[in-house]
Amino acid sequence: MATAVMTSLDTKSRSASRGMSDIRIRNLFIIPTILFLIVFNIFPLIYSLGYSFTDFRASSNAPANFVGLQNYRALLNDPFIWLNFAITAKYVIISVTGQVIVGFGTAMLLNRDIPLKGLLTTLLLLPMMLSMAVVGLFWKLLYDPSFGIINYTFGLGSFEWLSNPDMALYAVAITDIWMWSPFVMLLSLAGLSAVPKHLYEAAAIDRAGPFYTFFRITLPLVAPILMIAIIFRTMEAFKTFDLAYILTSQPTTEVISIRLYKMAFQEWQTGRSCALAYIVLIMVLAITNIYVKYLNKVKER
Amino acid sequence: MAAVQTRSERALNRIAIAAVLVITLIFLAPIYWITATAFKPRNLATTIPPTVLFEPEISPFVKLFTKRSQLREAPAPEEYAAAPWWERMVFDGGEKIVRSGRGEVQPSGYPNRFMNSLIVAITSTVLAVGMGTFTAYGFSRFRVKGEADLLFFILSTRMLPPVVVAIPMFLMYRVVGLNDTHWGLIILYTAFNLSFSVWLMKGFIDEIPKEYEEAALVDGYTRMQAFFKIVIPEAATGIAATAVFCFITAWNEYAFALIMTNRRAQTAPPFIPSQVGSGLPDWTVIAAGTFLFLLPVAIFTFLLRNHLLRGMSFGAIRK
Known part of the structure; x- marks a missing residue:
């Protein structure tokens, strides 16, 4: 695939007569990367596609037997897998909604004449740069029912967060909202600062109320960039593994990535986990496709 | 904002400032708590009410x-x-x-894991940014058939869930003996960051006027010379920003490291949580390890602050 693309010639180049031709340079610059990604990203996926039709177990020496579509059929008929998807969907909705409310709200507040705006913005962005796994771990102490500062600060007594099956998913989502609202805020700020000032002035002259101004001017103009943030966060929340895996081991927080990890590396159902990986992969590619289409649309403007 | 502010607008502004301060404090509280706990004696780490004032040690x-x-x-x-x-x-x-028979202090597992993190993150960053810069230049300056599709292909490799990629990689690494080695992780992180690096660097190189190189070509430079002597220096800021982003991603990565390493090449992210085993963990030690681990990223975030928007959106949104 890579070489077929590289055959169009750029003969009019001035430097074609000296040194390496442009075509050779272009191929030298692009092909290694494409090959690298094919070998380390595409080839493994082909490899696992093969295994997804077998009953292979990486923990045993037994050879893999071809079982056709049985893995896929079993997975799609397994109510527990659907439960994992439902948990994932619930998590995505809670966490992305929270991030949009907190992130966009903070951006609206920051989009004013505020002293030390630059410093405050940078400080607010800090959580999203940190390691989810390492910082997530520390939230275990913050959530601790007896000496966590969250219960102490909000006067919740010895409220159980992580060991309560009904609460654990919310606790993970709250940590995720803490980490990633800054991302929504960052993108929203970019969108808000791009709204032309004269629109607001015109609205003020027309005595438009704050709600009218927000819904008719601010929101429509920020919507595309906010949409990018939402799709991107949806994609990431759908793939989430680190936080939920580290914070709790409740069955109610077993999102699809954790199920996949357990199936592959704890139960060693290698063949079946490859099939599940493919089901997840197709879903992620669908969301990615939407994301990239949207990116290109926004870029064109 | 209009030059003349009404009284209600000024009041509104004051409320907004107060709200922003409160939000900032809430957002920084967990990070402050990590830092504070890292300097507490053990008996003050888990008290009720929480110890806020203490003599740091x-x-x-x-x-x-x-x-x-x-x-x-x-x-x-x-x-x-x-x-x-x-x-x-x-x-x-x-x-x-614990001292050895000859009285030497025995190290914990931490320094070793920290070094592994450094080795893996730095090497993979150099590789990803190096290859990414070349490729980005190729896409930016030459006509490539099916460019949009190739760029989408490059991006989509980054979007795959780590566990999905990890299953076949684990099986392949087992065959070639790359499990639990530095190179195993370096290759994975390079592949992961390469797409990001290409997208971001393409944005930076697109902004360098083509005329610079064309003038150099007229002056008798070869395309290669023009690339190294004109494009690379012009793109230096972009290269630095991309490198920091790649470093942070590799530094923070957890899932691949958890699956692909267990002792020799283990990095800090899977190691730090593994200390919270059974029994009562010593949170001061965990906080100290977390603090040291987060410190480089916090410093980089401040250095990067003007490029964060571009980096977090794959270069799609520039300012």
Whole structure:
């Protein structure tokens, strides 16, 4: 695939007569990367596609037997897998909604004449740069029912967060909202600062109320960039593994990535986990496709 | 904002400032708590009410770097007196530092994991940014058939869930013996960051006027010389920003490291949580390890602050 693309010639180049031709340079610059990604990203996926039709177990020496579509059929008929998807969907909705409310709200507040705006913005962005796994771990102490500062600060007594099956998913989502609202805020700020000032002035002259101004001017103009943030966060929340895996081991927080990890590396159902990986992969590619289409649309403007 | 502000607008502004301050404090509270706990004696880490004011000490860091065992009885006075100040801190906490037969202090698992993190993150960053810059230049300056599709292909490799990629990689690494090696992780992180690096660098190179190189070509430079002597220096800021982003991603990565390494090449992210095993964990030591691990990223975030928007959106949104 890579070489077929590289055959169009750029003969009019001035430097074609000296040194390496442009075509050779272009191929030298692009092909290694494409090959690298094919070998380390595409080839493994082909490899696992093969295994997804077998009953292979990486923990045993037994050879893999071809079982056709049985893995896929079993997975799609397994109510527990659907439960994992439902948990994932619930998590995505809670966490992305929270991030949009907190992130966009903070951006609206920051989009004013505020002293030390630059410093405050940078400080607010800090959580999203940190390691989810390492910082997530520390939230275990913050959530601790007896000496966590969250219960102490909000006067919740010895409220159980992580060991309560009904609460654990919310606790993970709250940590995720803490980490990633800054991302929504960052993108929203970019969108808000791009709204032309004269629109607001015109609205003020027309005595438009704050709600009218927000819904008719601010929101429509920020919507595309906010949409990018939402799709991107949806994609990431759908793939989430680190936080939920580290914070709790409740069955109610077993999102699809954790199920996949357990199936592959704890139960060693290698063949079946490859099939599940493919089901997840197709879903992620669908969301990615939407994301990239949207990116290109926004870029064109 | 209009030059003339009404009284209600000024009041509104004041409310907004107060709200922003409160939000910032809430957002920074967990990070402050990590930092504070890293400098607390163990008995103050888990108190009710939480200890806010205390005399900071560095015993958590001494404990972080050394292997310790529980003291069954208080150390002999002469042993205590002969010990250096940092060892006494450990004695005071009811533990003692494990020494080898020749009296050398035994290190904990942490320094080793920290070094692994450095090796893996730095090497993979150099590879991803190096290859990414070349490829980005290729896409930026030459006509490539199916460019949009190829760029989408490059991006989509980054979007795959780590566990999905990890299953076949684990099986392949097992065959070639790359499990639990630095190179195994370096290759994975390079592949992961390469797409990001191409997208971001393409944005930076697109902004360098083509005329610069064309003038150089007229002056007798070859395309290669023009690339190294004109494009690379012009793109230096972009290269630095991309490198920092790649470093942070590799530094923070957890899932691949958890699956692909267990002892020799283990990085800090899977190691730090593994310390919270059974029983009562010593949160001061975990906080100290977390603090040291987060420090480089916090510094980089400040250095990067003007490029964060571009980096977090794959270069799609520029300012």
